[in-house]
Amino acid sequence: MYLKKMMVSILVLSPMIGLYAQTTAAEKDSIYIQQHEGDLEPAKVLHAEPLYIDLIRDLGARKGEKEWNIGLGLTDNLNFDSYEALVEYEWAPMDRLGLEVELPFTFYSAVNGTGREDVPSNRLNSLKVAAQWSFYVNEQRATSMAIGYINELELSDFASFGKPFIKGNVYNPFLVVAKRWGNNFHSLIYTGPTVEQNFHTEVFHTIYDANTSFHYMIPGTRNFIGVEFNKTLDERDFDMTIRPQMRLGIADNLLIGIVAGIPVSRENERLSSFVRLIWEPKHKKK
Structure with a gap:
Protein backbone atom coordinates (compact mmCIF):
# COMPACT_ATOMS: atom_id res chain seq x y z
CA MET A 1 0.00 0.00 0.00
CA GLU A 37 24.10 43.15 -20.15
CA GLY A 38 21.78 44.58 -17.48
CA ASP A 39 21.82 48.30 -16.77
CA LEU A 40 25.54 48.64 -17.42
CA GLU A 41 26.69 51.28 -19.89
CA PRO A 42 27.13 51.21 -22.80
CA ALA A 43 24.72 48.54 -24.04
CA LYS A 44 26.29 45.16 -24.74
CA VAL A 45 24.99 41.82 -26.01
CA LEU A 46 26.29 38.47 -24.76
CA HIS A 47 27.77 36.51 -27.69
CA ALA A 48 29.74 33.27 -27.89
CA GLU A 49 33.18 34.10 -29.31
CA PRO A 50 34.83 31.48 -31.58
CA LEU A 51 38.00 29.97 -30.16
CA TYR A 52 40.27 29.56 -33.17
CA ILE A 53 39.60 32.74 -35.18
CA ASP A 54 38.88 34.81 -32.09
CA LEU A 55 37.79 38.43 -31.92
CA ILE A 56 40.01 41.35 -30.98
CA ARG A 57 37.75 42.07 -27.99
CA ASP A 58 34.14 41.31 -27.03
CA LEU A 59 31.60 42.91 -29.35
CA GLY A 60 30.35 46.08 -27.66
CA ALA A 61 33.48 46.19 -25.48
CA ARG A 62 33.36 48.40 -22.40
CA LYS A 63 36.23 50.62 -21.31
CA GLY A 64 38.63 48.85 -18.96
CA GLU A 65 38.03 45.29 -20.17
CA LYS A 66 41.18 43.29 -20.75
CA GLU A 67 42.20 39.72 -21.45
CA TRP A 68 45.31 37.54 -21.76
CA ASN A 69 45.37 34.54 -24.09
CA ILE A 70 47.88 31.71 -24.36
CA GLY A 71 47.34 29.30 -27.25
CA LEU A 72 48.99 25.97 -28.09
CA GLY A 73 48.28 23.95 -31.23
CA LEU A 74 49.45 20.93 -33.21
CA THR A 75 48.91 20.32 -36.93
CA ASP A 76 49.69 17.02 -38.67
CA ASN A 77 51.03 18.02 -42.10
CA LEU A 78 51.96 15.56 -44.82
CA ASN A 79 55.75 15.62 -44.29
CA PHE A 80 56.15 17.39 -40.95
CA ASP A 81 54.28 18.41 -37.81
CA SER A 82 53.88 22.07 -36.90
CA TYR A 83 53.48 23.29 -33.33
CA GLU A 84 51.74 26.61 -32.85
CA ALA A 85 52.13 28.86 -29.82
CA LEU A 86 50.80 32.37 -29.25
CA VAL A 87 50.64 35.00 -26.56
CA GLU A 88 48.17 37.83 -26.94
CA TYR A 89 46.88 40.73 -24.89
CA GLU A 90 43.67 42.54 -25.70
CA TRP A 91 42.05 45.50 -23.98
CA ALA A 92 39.43 48.23 -24.41
CA PRO A 93 40.87 51.75 -23.94
CA MET A 94 37.41 53.21 -24.54
CA ASP A 95 33.84 51.99 -24.96
CA ARG A 96 33.22 49.91 -28.11
CA LEU A 97 36.94 49.91 -29.12
CA GLY A 98 39.14 46.84 -28.70
CA LEU A 99 42.91 46.65 -29.30
CA GLU A 100 45.21 43.62 -29.44
CA VAL A 101 48.91 42.75 -29.58
CA GLU A 102 49.91 39.17 -30.41
CA LEU A 103 53.16 37.20 -30.83
CA PRO A 104 52.52 33.97 -32.81
CA PHE A 105 55.28 31.31 -32.96
CA THR A 106 55.53 28.17 -35.12
CA PHE A 107 57.91 25.24 -34.54
CA TYR A 108 58.37 22.31 -36.94
CA SER A 109 59.28 18.64 -36.59
CA ALA A 110 60.07 16.21 -39.43
CA VAL A 111 58.01 13.00 -39.80
CA ASN A 112 58.07 9.95 -42.08
CA GLY A 113 61.81 10.27 -42.69
CA THR A 114 61.54 13.77 -44.16
CA GLY A 115 64.93 15.48 -44.39
CA ARG A 116 65.55 18.54 -42.26
CA GLU A 117 66.18 20.57 -45.41
CA ASP A 118 62.57 19.92 -46.45
CA VAL A 119 61.14 21.19 -43.16
CA PRO A 120 60.54 24.93 -42.60
CA SER A 121 62.64 26.69 -40.01
CA ASN A 122 61.19 27.61 -36.63
CA ARG A 123 60.01 31.19 -36.43
CA LEU A 124 58.35 34.03 -34.66
CA ASN A 125 55.82 34.52 -37.43
CA SER A 126 55.04 38.18 -37.00
CA LEU A 127 54.33 41.13 -34.78
CA LYS A 128 50.57 41.37 -34.90
CA VAL A 129 48.52 44.41 -33.88
CA ALA A 130 44.78 44.87 -34.35
CA ALA A 131 41.82 47.13 -33.63
CA GLN A 132 38.07 46.48 -33.64
CA TRP A 133 35.19 48.97 -33.41
CA SER A 134 31.65 47.84 -32.56
CA PHE A 135 29.48 50.21 -34.56
CA TYR A 136 26.13 48.48 -33.93
CA VAL A 137 24.86 46.96 -30.68
CA ASN A 138 21.14 46.19 -30.28
CA GLU A 139 20.10 44.40 -27.07
CA GLN A 140 16.47 43.94 -28.15
CA ARG A 141 17.52 42.15 -31.34
CA ALA A 142 20.51 40.52 -29.61
CA THR A 143 22.68 41.58 -32.55
CA SER A 144 26.11 43.21 -32.77
CA MET A 145 28.30 44.31 -35.68
CA ALA A 146 31.92 45.45 -35.82
CA ILE A 147 34.63 46.40 -38.27
CA GLY A 148 38.32 45.91 -37.62
CA TYR A 149 41.82 45.79 -39.01
CA ILE A 150 44.76 43.46 -38.36
CA ASN A 151 48.31 44.35 -39.38
CA GLU A 152 51.11 41.79 -39.27
CA LEU A 153 54.77 42.60 -39.80
CA GLU A 154 56.13 39.28 -41.04
CA LEU A 155 59.53 38.33 -39.63
CA SER A 156 62.27 36.10 -41.02
CA ASP A 157 62.63 32.60 -39.61
CA PHE A 158 65.20 31.88 -36.91
CA ALA A 159 67.69 30.41 -39.42
CA SER A 160 67.95 33.72 -41.25
CA PHE A 161 66.79 36.07 -38.51
CA GLY A 162 67.78 39.64 -39.33
CA LYS A 163 68.51 38.87 -43.01
CA PRO A 164 66.21 40.72 -43.35
CA PHE A 165 64.50 41.25 -40.01
CA ILE A 166 61.11 42.15 -41.56
CA LYS A 167 60.32 40.38 -44.82
CA GLY A 168 56.77 41.52 -45.50
CA ASN A 169 53.46 42.84 -44.26
CA VAL A 170 49.93 41.47 -44.09
CA TYR A 171 46.88 43.75 -44.35
CA ASN A 172 43.59 42.33 -43.09
CA PRO A 173 40.42 44.43 -42.76
CA PHE A 174 37.40 42.47 -41.54
CA LEU A 175 33.70 42.61 -40.68
CA VAL A 176 31.96 40.79 -37.82
CA VAL A 177 28.21 40.18 -37.51
CA ALA A 178 26.88 38.23 -34.50
CA LYS A 179 23.37 37.21 -33.48
CA ARG A 180 22.05 35.43 -30.37
CA TRP A 181 18.91 33.37 -30.95
CA GLY A 182 16.91 33.21 -27.73
CA ASN A 183 19.11 32.77 -24.66
CA ASN A 184 21.42 29.95 -25.69
CA PHE A 185 22.05 29.72 -29.44
CA HIS A 186 24.69 31.94 -31.05
CA SER A 187 25.84 32.54 -34.62
CA LEU A 188 28.68 34.70 -35.94
CA ILE A 189 30.21 35.66 -39.29
CA TYR A 190 33.79 36.92 -39.52
CA THR A 191 34.93 37.81 -43.02
CA GLY A 192 37.41 39.91 -44.99
CA PRO A 193 40.36 39.88 -47.44
CA THR A 194 43.96 39.22 -46.45
CA VAL A 195 46.63 40.91 -48.57
CA GLU A 196 50.23 39.74 -48.13
CA GLN A 197 53.07 41.96 -49.38
CA ASN A 198 56.60 40.61 -49.87
CA PHE A 199 59.06 43.48 -49.42
CA HIS A 200 61.81 41.71 -51.40
CA THR A 201 59.82 40.90 -54.53
CA GLU A 202 57.11 43.57 -54.11
CA VAL A 203 54.56 40.87 -54.94
CA PHE A 204 51.06 41.14 -53.45
CA HIS A 205 49.04 37.99 -52.79
CA THR A 206 45.35 38.22 -51.83
CA ILE A 207 43.08 35.60 -50.30
CA TYR A 208 39.56 35.93 -48.92
CA ASP A 209 38.42 34.42 -45.62
CA ALA A 210 34.83 33.70 -44.61
CA ASN A 211 34.53 32.19 -41.13
CA THR A 212 31.18 31.19 -39.69
CA SER A 213 30.51 29.75 -36.25
CA PHE A 214 27.56 28.32 -34.32
CA HIS A 215 27.48 27.72 -30.55
CA TYR A 216 25.18 26.55 -27.80
CA MET A 217 25.89 28.16 -24.43
CA ILE A 218 25.03 26.09 -21.35
CA PRO A 219 22.30 27.92 -19.33
CA GLY A 220 23.60 30.09 -16.53
CA THR A 221 27.29 29.60 -17.43
CA ARG A 222 29.99 30.78 -19.82
CA ASN A 223 30.53 27.21 -21.03
CA PHE A 224 29.60 26.35 -24.60
CA ILE A 225 29.92 23.78 -27.33
CA GLY A 226 29.99 24.68 -31.00
CA VAL A 227 31.74 24.58 -34.34
CA GLU A 228 33.68 26.93 -36.62
CA PHE A 229 33.79 26.65 -40.40
CA ASN A 230 37.00 28.37 -41.54
CA LYS A 231 36.82 28.92 -45.32
CA THR A 232 39.56 30.37 -47.54
CA LEU A 233 39.27 31.33 -51.19
CA ASP A 234 42.67 31.65 -52.93
CA GLU A 235 42.23 32.50 -56.62
CA ARG A 236 40.60 29.27 -57.89
CA ASP A 237 41.42 27.18 -54.82
CA PHE A 238 38.92 26.73 -51.98
CA ASP A 239 39.80 25.22 -48.60
CA MET A 240 37.67 24.66 -45.54
CA THR A 241 38.49 23.36 -42.08
CA ILE A 242 35.77 22.31 -39.65
CA ARG A 243 36.65 23.04 -36.02
CA PRO A 244 34.37 21.51 -33.35
CA GLN A 245 35.09 23.14 -30.00
CA MET A 246 34.12 23.64 -26.38
CA ARG A 247 34.82 26.24 -23.70
CA LEU A 248 34.86 25.58 -19.96
CA GLY A 249 35.05 28.02 -17.08
CA ILE A 250 37.53 26.77 -14.47
CA ALA A 251 37.37 29.91 -12.30
CA ASP A 252 35.44 33.20 -12.29
CA ASN A 253 37.93 34.85 -14.64
CA LEU A 254 39.73 31.84 -16.12
CA LEU A 255 38.51 29.84 -19.13
CA ILE A 256 39.92 27.06 -21.28
CA GLY A 257 38.97 26.41 -24.89
CA ILE A 258 39.58 23.12 -26.71
CA VAL A 259 39.42 22.93 -30.53
CA ALA A 260 39.82 20.11 -33.06
CA GLY A 261 40.58 20.80 -36.73
CA ILE A 262 39.21 18.60 -39.53
CA PRO A 263 40.21 19.70 -43.07
CA VAL A 264 37.61 18.95 -45.73
CA SER A 265 40.39 18.40 -48.28
CA ARG A 266 43.70 16.96 -47.09
CA GLU A 267 45.88 18.63 -49.70
CA ASN A 268 48.33 20.14 -47.23
CA GLU A 269 47.42 18.97 -43.74
CA ARG A 270 45.59 16.33 -41.77
CA LEU A 271 43.97 16.67 -38.34
CA SER A 272 44.92 19.42 -35.91
CA SER A 273 44.20 20.45 -32.33
CA PHE A 274 44.33 23.73 -30.45
CA VAL A 275 43.98 24.78 -26.81
CA ARG A 276 43.39 28.36 -25.65
CA LEU A 277 43.78 29.53 -22.04
CA ILE A 278 41.87 32.76 -21.37
CA TRP A 279 42.42 34.97 -18.31
CA GLU A 280 40.34 38.11 -17.77
CA PRO A 281 41.72 40.40 -15.02
CA LYS A 282 38.96 42.08 -13.04
CA HIS A 283 38.01 45.63 -13.95
CA LYS A 284 35.59 48.23 -12.64
CA LYS A 285 32.14 48.19 -14.25
CA LYS A 286 30.08 51.29 -14.88
Missing part, protein backbone atom coordinates in the same frame (compact mmCIF):
# COMPACT_ATOMS: atom_id res chain seq x y z
CA TYR A 2 2.80 2.37 0.96
CA LEU A 3 4.69 1.54 -2.26
CA LYS A 4 1.56 2.20 -4.30
CA LYS A 5 1.08 5.64 -2.71
CA MET A 6 4.72 6.48 -3.31
CA MET A 7 4.46 5.53 -7.00
CA VAL A 8 1.33 7.66 -7.40
CA SER A 9 3.12 10.60 -5.75
CA ILE A 10 6.10 10.23 -8.10
CA LEU A 11 3.83 10.14 -11.15
CA VAL A 12 2.01 13.26 -9.97
CA LEU A 13 5.16 15.17 -9.04
CA SER A 14 7.33 14.21 -12.04
CA PRO A 15 5.87 16.80 -14.46
CA MET A 16 6.13 19.45 -11.75
CA ILE A 17 9.77 18.54 -11.04
CA GLY A 18 10.60 18.68 -14.76
CA LEU A 19 8.86 22.03 -15.11
CA TYR A 20 10.73 23.34 -12.06
CA ALA A 21 14.08 22.19 -13.49
CA GLN A 22 13.34 23.87 -16.82
CA THR A 23 12.24 27.06 -15.07
CA THR A 24 15.33 27.05 -12.88
CA ALA A 25 17.61 26.65 -15.92
CA ALA A 26 15.79 29.44 -17.77
CA GLU A 27 15.96 31.69 -14.71
CA LYS A 28 19.68 31.01 -14.30
CA ASP A 29 20.25 31.82 -17.95
CA SER A 30 18.22 35.03 -17.77
CA ILE A 31 20.07 36.10 -14.62
CA TYR A 32 23.44 35.47 -16.25
CA ILE A 33 22.52 37.44 -19.36
CA GLN A 34 21.17 40.24 -17.15
CA GLN A 35 24.47 40.33 -15.24
CA HIS A 36 26.38 40.59 -18.53
Whole structure:
Protein backbone atom coordinates (compact mmCIF):
# COMPACT_ATOMS: atom_id res chain seq x y z
CA MET A 1 0.00 0.00 0.00
CA TYR A 2 2.80 2.37 0.96
CA LEU A 3 4.69 1.54 -2.26
CA LYS A 4 1.56 2.20 -4.30
CA LYS A 5 1.08 5.64 -2.71
CA MET A 6 4.72 6.48 -3.31
CA MET A 7 4.46 5.53 -7.00
CA VAL A 8 1.33 7.66 -7.40
CA SER A 9 3.12 10.60 -5.75
CA ILE A 10 6.10 10.23 -8.10
CA LEU A 11 3.83 10.14 -11.15
CA VAL A 12 2.01 13.26 -9.97
CA LEU A 13 5.16 15.17 -9.04
CA SER A 14 7.33 14.21 -12.04
CA PRO A 15 5.87 16.80 -14.46
CA MET A 16 6.13 19.45 -11.75
CA ILE A 17 9.77 18.54 -11.04
CA GLY A 18 10.60 18.68 -14.76
CA LEU A 19 8.86 22.03 -15.11
CA TYR A 20 10.73 23.34 -12.06
CA ALA A 21 14.08 22.19 -13.49
CA GLN A 22 13.34 23.87 -16.82
CA THR A 23 12.24 27.06 -15.07
CA THR A 24 15.33 27.05 -12.88
CA ALA A 25 17.61 26.65 -15.92
CA ALA A 26 15.79 29.44 -17.77
CA GLU A 27 15.96 31.69 -14.71
CA LYS A 28 19.68 31.01 -14.30
CA ASP A 29 20.25 31.82 -17.95
CA SER A 30 18.22 35.03 -17.77
CA ILE A 31 20.07 36.10 -14.62
CA TYR A 32 23.44 35.47 -16.25
CA ILE A 33 22.52 37.44 -19.36
CA GLN A 34 21.17 40.24 -17.15
CA GLN A 35 24.47 40.33 -15.24
CA HIS A 36 26.38 40.59 -18.53
CA GLU A 37 24.10 43.15 -20.15
CA GLY A 38 21.78 44.58 -17.48
CA ASP A 39 21.82 48.30 -16.77
CA LEU A 40 25.54 48.64 -17.42
CA GLU A 41 26.69 51.28 -19.89
CA PRO A 42 27.13 51.21 -22.80
CA ALA A 43 24.72 48.54 -24.04
CA LYS A 44 26.29 45.16 -24.74
CA VAL A 45 24.99 41.82 -26.01
CA LEU A 46 26.29 38.47 -24.76
CA HIS A 47 27.77 36.51 -27.69
CA ALA A 48 29.74 33.27 -27.89
CA GLU A 49 33.18 34.10 -29.31
CA PRO A 50 34.83 31.48 -31.58
CA LEU A 51 38.00 29.97 -30.16
CA TYR A 52 40.27 29.56 -33.17
CA ILE A 53 39.60 32.74 -35.18
CA ASP A 54 38.88 34.81 -32.09
CA LEU A 55 37.79 38.43 -31.92
CA ILE A 56 40.01 41.35 -30.98
CA ARG A 57 37.75 42.07 -27.99
CA ASP A 58 34.14 41.31 -27.03
CA LEU A 59 31.60 42.91 -29.35
CA GLY A 60 30.35 46.08 -27.66
CA ALA A 61 33.48 46.19 -25.48
CA ARG A 62 33.36 48.40 -22.40
CA LYS A 63 36.23 50.62 -21.31
CA GLY A 64 38.63 48.85 -18.96
CA GLU A 65 38.03 45.29 -20.17
CA LYS A 66 41.18 43.29 -20.75
CA GLU A 67 42.20 39.72 -21.45
CA TRP A 68 45.31 37.54 -21.76
CA ASN A 69 45.37 34.54 -24.09
CA ILE A 70 47.88 31.71 -24.36
CA GLY A 71 47.34 29.30 -27.25
CA LEU A 72 48.99 25.97 -28.09
CA GLY A 73 48.28 23.95 -31.23
CA LEU A 74 49.45 20.93 -33.21
CA THR A 75 48.91 20.32 -36.93
CA ASP A 76 49.69 17.02 -38.67
CA ASN A 77 51.03 18.02 -42.10
CA LEU A 78 51.96 15.56 -44.82
CA ASN A 79 55.75 15.62 -44.29
CA PHE A 80 56.15 17.39 -40.95
CA ASP A 81 54.28 18.41 -37.81
CA SER A 82 53.88 22.07 -36.90
CA TYR A 83 53.48 23.29 -33.33
CA GLU A 84 51.74 26.61 -32.85
CA ALA A 85 52.13 28.86 -29.82
CA LEU A 86 50.80 32.37 -29.25
CA VAL A 87 50.64 35.00 -26.56
CA GLU A 88 48.17 37.83 -26.94
CA TYR A 89 46.88 40.73 -24.89
CA GLU A 90 43.67 42.54 -25.70
CA TRP A 91 42.05 45.50 -23.98
CA ALA A 92 39.43 48.23 -24.41
CA PRO A 93 40.87 51.75 -23.94
CA MET A 94 37.41 53.21 -24.54
CA ASP A 95 33.84 51.99 -24.96
CA ARG A 96 33.22 49.91 -28.11
CA LEU A 97 36.94 49.91 -29.12
CA GLY A 98 39.14 46.84 -28.70
CA LEU A 99 42.91 46.65 -29.30
CA GLU A 100 45.21 43.62 -29.44
CA VAL A 101 48.91 42.75 -29.58
CA GLU A 102 49.91 39.17 -30.41
CA LEU A 103 53.16 37.20 -30.83
CA PRO A 104 52.52 33.97 -32.81
CA PHE A 105 55.28 31.31 -32.96
CA THR A 106 55.53 28.17 -35.12
CA PHE A 107 57.91 25.24 -34.54
CA TYR A 108 58.37 22.31 -36.94
CA SER A 109 59.28 18.64 -36.59
CA ALA A 110 60.07 16.21 -39.43
CA VAL A 111 58.01 13.00 -39.80
CA ASN A 112 58.07 9.95 -42.08
CA GLY A 113 61.81 10.27 -42.69
CA THR A 114 61.54 13.77 -44.16
CA GLY A 115 64.93 15.48 -44.39
CA ARG A 116 65.55 18.54 -42.26
CA GLU A 117 66.18 20.57 -45.41
CA ASP A 118 62.57 19.92 -46.45
CA VAL A 119 61.14 21.19 -43.16
CA PRO A 120 60.54 24.93 -42.60
CA SER A 121 62.64 26.69 -40.01
CA ASN A 122 61.19 27.61 -36.63
CA ARG A 123 60.01 31.19 -36.43
CA LEU A 124 58.35 34.03 -34.66
CA ASN A 125 55.82 34.52 -37.43
CA SER A 126 55.04 38.18 -37.00
CA LEU A 127 54.33 41.13 -34.78
CA LYS A 128 50.57 41.37 -34.90
CA VAL A 129 48.52 44.41 -33.88
CA ALA A 130 44.78 44.87 -34.35
CA ALA A 131 41.82 47.13 -33.63
CA GLN A 132 38.07 46.48 -33.64
CA TRP A 133 35.19 48.97 -33.41
CA SER A 134 31.65 47.84 -32.56
CA PHE A 135 29.48 50.21 -34.56
CA TYR A 136 26.13 48.48 -33.93
CA VAL A 137 24.86 46.96 -30.68
CA ASN A 138 21.14 46.19 -30.28
CA GLU A 139 20.10 44.40 -27.07
CA GLN A 140 16.47 43.94 -28.15
CA ARG A 141 17.52 42.15 -31.34
CA ALA A 142 20.51 40.52 -29.61
CA THR A 143 22.68 41.58 -32.55
CA SER A 144 26.11 43.21 -32.77
CA MET A 145 28.30 44.31 -35.68
CA ALA A 146 31.92 45.45 -35.82
CA ILE A 147 34.63 46.40 -38.27
CA GLY A 148 38.32 45.91 -37.62
CA TYR A 149 41.82 45.79 -39.01
CA ILE A 150 44.76 43.46 -38.36
CA ASN A 151 48.31 44.35 -39.38
CA GLU A 152 51.11 41.79 -39.27
CA LEU A 153 54.77 42.60 -39.80
CA GLU A 154 56.13 39.28 -41.04
CA LEU A 155 59.53 38.33 -39.63
CA SER A 156 62.27 36.10 -41.02
CA ASP A 157 62.63 32.60 -39.61
CA PHE A 158 65.20 31.88 -36.91
CA ALA A 159 67.69 30.41 -39.42
CA SER A 160 67.95 33.72 -41.25
CA PHE A 161 66.79 36.07 -38.51
CA GLY A 162 67.78 39.64 -39.33
CA LYS A 163 68.51 38.87 -43.01
CA PRO A 164 66.21 40.72 -43.35
CA PHE A 165 64.50 41.25 -40.01
CA ILE A 166 61.11 42.15 -41.56
CA LYS A 167 60.32 40.38 -44.82
CA GLY A 168 56.77 41.52 -45.50
CA ASN A 169 53.46 42.84 -44.26
CA VAL A 170 49.93 41.47 -44.09
CA TYR A 171 46.88 43.75 -44.35
CA ASN A 172 43.59 42.33 -43.09
CA PRO A 173 40.42 44.43 -42.76
CA PHE A 174 37.40 42.47 -41.54
CA LEU A 175 33.70 42.61 -40.68
CA VAL A 176 31.96 40.79 -37.82
CA VAL A 177 28.21 40.18 -37.51
CA ALA A 178 26.88 38.23 -34.50
CA LYS A 179 23.37 37.21 -33.48
CA ARG A 180 22.05 35.43 -30.37
CA TRP A 181 18.91 33.37 -30.95
CA GLY A 182 16.91 33.21 -27.73
CA ASN A 183 19.11 32.77 -24.66
CA ASN A 184 21.42 29.95 -25.69
CA PHE A 185 22.05 29.72 -29.44
CA HIS A 186 24.69 31.94 -31.05
CA SER A 187 25.84 32.54 -34.62
CA LEU A 188 28.68 34.70 -35.94
CA ILE A 189 30.21 35.66 -39.29
CA TYR A 190 33.79 36.92 -39.52
CA THR A 191 34.93 37.81 -43.02
CA GLY A 192 37.41 39.91 -44.99
CA PRO A 193 40.36 39.88 -47.44
CA THR A 194 43.96 39.22 -46.45
CA VAL A 195 46.63 40.91 -48.57
CA GLU A 196 50.23 39.74 -48.13
CA GLN A 197 53.07 41.96 -49.38
CA ASN A 198 56.60 40.61 -49.87
CA PHE A 199 59.06 43.48 -49.42
CA HIS A 200 61.81 41.71 -51.40
CA THR A 201 59.82 40.90 -54.53
CA GLU A 202 57.11 43.57 -54.11
CA VAL A 203 54.56 40.87 -54.94
CA PHE A 204 51.06 41.14 -53.45
CA HIS A 205 49.04 37.99 -52.79
CA THR A 206 45.35 38.22 -51.83
CA ILE A 207 43.08 35.60 -50.30
CA TYR A 208 39.56 35.93 -48.92
CA ASP A 209 38.42 34.42 -45.62
CA ALA A 210 34.83 33.70 -44.61
CA ASN A 211 34.53 32.19 -41.13
CA THR A 212 31.18 31.19 -39.69
CA SER A 213 30.51 29.75 -36.25
CA PHE A 214 27.56 28.32 -34.32
CA HIS A 215 27.48 27.72 -30.55
CA TYR A 216 25.18 26.55 -27.80
CA MET A 217 25.89 28.16 -24.43
CA ILE A 218 25.03 26.09 -21.35
CA PRO A 219 22.30 27.92 -19.33
CA GLY A 220 23.60 30.09 -16.53
CA THR A 221 27.29 29.60 -17.43
CA ARG A 222 29.99 30.78 -19.82
CA ASN A 223 30.53 27.21 -21.03
CA PHE A 224 29.60 26.35 -24.60
CA ILE A 225 29.92 23.78 -27.33
CA GLY A 226 29.99 24.68 -31.00
CA VAL A 227 31.74 24.58 -34.34
CA GLU A 228 33.68 26.93 -36.62
CA PHE A 229 33.79 26.65 -40.40
CA ASN A 230 37.00 28.37 -41.54
CA LYS A 231 36.82 28.92 -45.32
CA THR A 232 39.56 30.37 -47.54
CA LEU A 233 39.27 31.33 -51.19
CA ASP A 234 42.67 31.65 -52.93
CA GLU A 235 42.23 32.50 -56.62
CA ARG A 236 40.60 29.27 -57.89
CA ASP A 237 41.42 27.18 -54.82
CA PHE A 238 38.92 26.73 -51.98
CA ASP A 239 39.80 25.22 -48.60
CA MET A 240 37.67 24.66 -45.54
CA THR A 241 38.49 23.36 -42.08
CA ILE A 242 35.77 22.31 -39.65
CA ARG A 243 36.65 23.04 -36.02
CA PRO A 244 34.37 21.51 -33.35
CA GLN A 245 35.09 23.14 -30.00
CA MET A 246 34.12 23.64 -26.38
CA ARG A 247 34.82 26.24 -23.70
CA LEU A 248 34.86 25.58 -19.96
CA GLY A 249 35.05 28.02 -17.08
CA ILE A 250 37.53 26.77 -14.47
CA ALA A 251 37.37 29.91 -12.30
CA ASP A 252 35.44 33.20 -12.29
CA ASN A 253 37.93 34.85 -14.64
CA LEU A 254 39.73 31.84 -16.12
CA LEU A 255 38.51 29.84 -19.13
CA ILE A 256 39.92 27.06 -21.28
CA GLY A 257 38.97 26.41 -24.89
CA ILE A 258 39.58 23.12 -26.71
CA VAL A 259 39.42 22.93 -30.53
CA ALA A 260 39.82 20.11 -33.06
CA GLY A 261 40.58 20.80 -36.73
CA ILE A 262 39.21 18.60 -39.53
CA PRO A 263 40.21 19.70 -43.07
CA VAL A 264 37.61 18.95 -45.73
CA SER A 265 40.39 18.40 -48.28
CA ARG A 266 43.70 16.96 -47.09
CA GLU A 267 45.88 18.63 -49.70
CA ASN A 268 48.33 20.14 -47.23
CA GLU A 269 47.42 18.97 -43.74
CA ARG A 270 45.59 16.33 -41.77
CA LEU A 271 43.97 16.67 -38.34
CA SER A 272 44.92 19.42 -35.91
CA SER A 273 44.20 20.45 -32.33
CA PHE A 274 44.33 23.73 -30.45
CA VAL A 275 43.98 24.78 -26.81
CA ARG A 276 43.39 28.36 -25.65
CA LEU A 277 43.78 29.53 -22.04
CA ILE A 278 41.87 32.76 -21.37
CA TRP A 279 42.42 34.97 -18.31
CA GLU A 280 40.34 38.11 -17.77
CA PRO A 281 41.72 40.40 -15.02
CA LYS A 282 38.96 42.08 -13.04
CA HIS A 283 38.01 45.63 -13.95
CA LYS A 284 35.59 48.23 -12.64
CA LYS A 285 32.14 48.19 -14.25
CA LYS A 286 30.08 51.29 -14.88
